[in-house]
Amino acid sequence: xxxxxxxxxxxxxxxxxxxxxxxxxxxxxxxxxxxxxxxxxxxxxxxxxxxxxxxxxxxxxxxxxxxxxxxxxxxxxxxxxxxxxxxxxxxxxxxxxxxxxxxxxxxxxxxxxxxxxxxxxxxxxxxxxxxxxxxxxxxxxxxxxxxxxxxxxxxxxxxxxxxxxxxxxxxxxxxxxxxxxxxxxxxxxxxxxxxxxxxxxxxxxxxxxxxxxxxxxxxxxxxxxxxxxxxxxxxxxxxxxxxxxxxxxxxxxxxxxxxxxxxxxxxxxxxxxxxxxxxxxxxxxxxxxxxxxxxxxxxxxxxxxxxxxxxxxxxxxxxxxxxxxxxxxxxxxxxxxxxxxxxxxxxxxxxxxxxxxxxxxxxxxxxxxxxxxxxxxxxxxxxxxxxxxxxxxxxxxxxxxxxxxxxxxxxxxxxxxxxxxxxxxxxxxxxxxxxxxxxxxxxxxxxxxxxxxxxxxxxxxxxxxxxxxxxxxxxxxxx
Ligand code: BG6
Numbered sequence: 315x316x317x318x319x320x321x322x323x324x325x326x327x328x329x330x331x332x333x334x335x336x337x338x339x340x341x342x343x344x345x346x347x348x349x350x351x352x353x354x355x356x357x358x359x360x361x362x363x364x365x366x367x368x369x370x371x372x373x374x375x376x377x378x379x380x381x382x383x384x385x386x387x388x389x390x391x392x393x394x395x396x397x398x399x400x401x402x403x404x405x406x407x408x409x410x411x412x413x414x415x416x417x418x419x420x421x422x423x424x425x426x427x428x429x430x431x432x433x434x435x436x437x438x439x440x441x442x443x444x445x446x447x448x449x450x451x452x453x454x455x456x457x458x459x460x461x462x463x464x465x466x467x468x469x470x471x472x473x474x475x476x477x478x479x480x481x482x483x484x485x486x487x488x489x490x491x492x493x494x495x496x497x498x499x500x501x502x503x504x505x506x507x508x509x510x511x512x513x514x515x516x517x518x519x520x521x522x523x524x525x526x527x528x529x530x531x532x533x534x535x536x537x538x539x540x541x542x543x544x545x546x547x548x549x550x551x552x553x554x555x556x557x558x559x560x561x562x563x564x565x566x567x568x569x570x571x572x573x574x575x576x577x578x579x580x581x582x583x584x585x586x587x588x589x590x591x592x593x594x595x596x597x598x599x600x601x602x603x604x605x606x607x608x609x610x611x612x613x614x615x616x617x618x619x620x621x622x623x624x625x626x627x628x629x630x631x632x633x634x635x636x637x638x639x640x641x642x643x644x645x646x647x648x649x650x651x652x653x654x655x656x657x658x659x660x661x662x663x664x665x666x667x668x669x670x671x672x673x674x675x676x677x678x679x680x681x682x683x684x685x686x687x688x689x690x691x692x693x694x695x696x697x698x699x700x701x702x703x704x705x706x707x708x709x710x711x712x713x714x715x716x717x718x719x720x721x722x723x724x725x726x727x728x729x730x731x732x733x734x735x736x737x738x739x740x741x742x743x744x745x746x747x748x749x750x751x752x753x754x755x756x757x758x759x760x761x762x763x764x765x766x767x768x769x770x771x772x773x774x775x776x777x778x779x780x781x782x783x784x785x786x787x788x789x790x791x792x793x
Contacts, residue, residue, distance in 0.1 A: 315414030322421035323353025486723030529612030592622035597771030
């Protein structure tokens with residue numbers, strides 16, 4: 315028997331992602347035969363209400379539907395309305411849980427991680443001789459290095475490292491997993507994947523949405539902690555890592571940690587030079603007027619929190635000597651996409667000196683979402699005129715034109731956690747090194763006390779983010 319105990323079962327993430335993911339795993343017969351889910355929440359009172367809300371969630375957000383199998387799936391679900399601060403409720407939970415393996419999923423606000431772990435430990439629910447006990451921790455894993463360390467110590471007092479699954483849902487995205495294969499299974503790419511041939515790398519995650527109903531959380535957090543510390547730095551490790559000795563979780567994560575250790579924390583002056591901090595003002599998104607960040611609900615009217623950041627970083631090792639990585643993320647931007655762009659160095663243009671402006675750099679764009687695929691740009695002759703040189707694009711798109719929708723990130727990650735594979739989860743030392751790098755930036759911002767640059771909603775961020783590249787003779791390229 316395998317039971318998934320989901321704290322935060324009536325929350326937004328559970329509704330949009332976790333129940334649809336469990337349901338799809340069920341449809342694909344990827345859950346253990348004998349499984350159960352105990353949803354724990356505060357809001358709903360009865361199992362009936364809970365089942366109604368999960369049914370609705372599946373209808374709205376599941377990528378596959380099969381009405382008859384939904385009823386079967388729901389039979390595996392139970393609900394417990396629970397006060398997580400009461401030891402008594404945890405004793406009650408213990409009585410309700412069947413024998414067998416248990417995966418706890420903490421999809422709750424960060425201040426609840428500590429009390430839940432404490433109570434699970436006290437109730438004797440974190441270990442068993444005969445079965446495994448694992449825990450998935452949702453982000454944010456800490457607010458800085460010190461708080462992440464505290465949280466980690468707490469979790470380690472109850473679970474061993476091998477049973478802790480720190481989730482970063484970007485690692486469950488198909489195209490991020492694909493990076494390893496693209497790099498290490500294709501000689502055309504791997505042989506060029508270094509400072510000799512790569513000019514620079516861009517890692518970009520743009521959103522058109524604002525902070526929706528998460529103003530209170532977001533205003534304490536900001537884009538640097540919300541997106542860069544985890545998702546963007548994880549993407550960077552996948553692009554920059556050395557080939558692991560094998561594909562085991564430890565070997566892969568050993569290599570990722572080496573990349574994070576190669577990021578030297580910035581001085582205050584380097585932060586000023588290399589990091590842009592922005593906040594959206596009012597503007598237009600898809601032709602609709604939207605309010606500025608400071609007018610969003612639960613956001614301070616004089617907030618300094620950044621909703622945008624762009625930075626230039628170096629991975630200080632042999633492979634990446636002098637190759638800048640430009641990272642950019644923001645809310646309320648002109649488009650919604652996640653992509654990684656590898657721009658190769660130009661060849662000497664001597665043969666085509668009469669058309670230097672037509673020569674474009676070779677670009678490999680890894681499209682993570684909404685399109686999943688690869689674009690490779692190279693120069694060729696215009697076959698109509700047979701004279702001028704034009705850039706040509708080879709475009710592989712997995713999900714365009716009604717292509718299949720592969721498993722969602724959370725499906726893959728839940729499946730892996732149930733099967734004890736932590737390759738796509740962040741190990742403690744990854745978290746530690748990424749916070750060390752991020753803390754230096756956040757501290758410099760706090761000490762400087764300067765306001766973020768305001769950009770209009772619906773734009774690509776403050777002009778300073780373009781200048782970050784322009785002063786190096788580069789630009790954010792279109793793919
Ligand atoms: C989350 C952030 O981790 O990632 C959100 O907290 C952000 O602010 C989200 O919107 C983006 O995820 P995705 O999968 O939609 O790119």
